[in-house]
Amino acid sequence: MIKNLLDKIVFAIGVIVFLQLPQFIDQYTQRIGGYVASQQAQIAEYQVLADKHFKGDLAAYIARLRANADPVIADSAHQIDAFIRHSDDLAQEAEIYESKPLWYTIPYFITHFRVDLVQGTAKNFTPGMPINIWSWLYGLLGGLLFSLVFNGLVKLPSVVMRKKSPTFKNNHPTIHT
Secondary structure (H helix, E strand, O other): OOHHHHHHHHHHHHHHHHHHHHHHHHHHHHHHHHHHHHHHHHHHHHHHHHHHHHOOOHHHHHHHHOOOOOOOOOOHOOOOOHHHHHHHHHHHHHHHHHHHHHHHHHHHHHOOOOOOOOHHHHOOOOOOOOOOOOHHHHHHHHHHHHHHHHHHHHHHHHHHHHHHHOOOOOOOOOOOO
């Protein structure tokens, strides 16, 4: 009886945890979107300088900085170039999270998350109750997964004990009355 109660509790915990995953990804997506907007605003400032002095060619602006004899200015060119590449990568990720369905974004998130953004999202995470079918299916999947793991762990000691105890199928005398 207690095992059945614990199984139901573990199932409910699995449902709740997996229901929060889409909510977490939504908040993670918002965080990425904020980073992308901030980075694009900063890149736009570099673009203004490129428009003013290099006929809009940002690569030429960066090349000029890189060719400067002052190592501080030359190093800033490398930073700007890396910043633009990072911003482009982040914008592509944001596009995936914003445009793809949940069944695609959850596996993508699991394989492509950025630790710093996950930590920031987790620090400010607000649980919620999603109301779409994919979220509920993931919740159900989580409940089943947690329940399967729980039942497997509960049955593991009996399986191990069964393998340790010797069996005498046809080798022992049987008393028949």
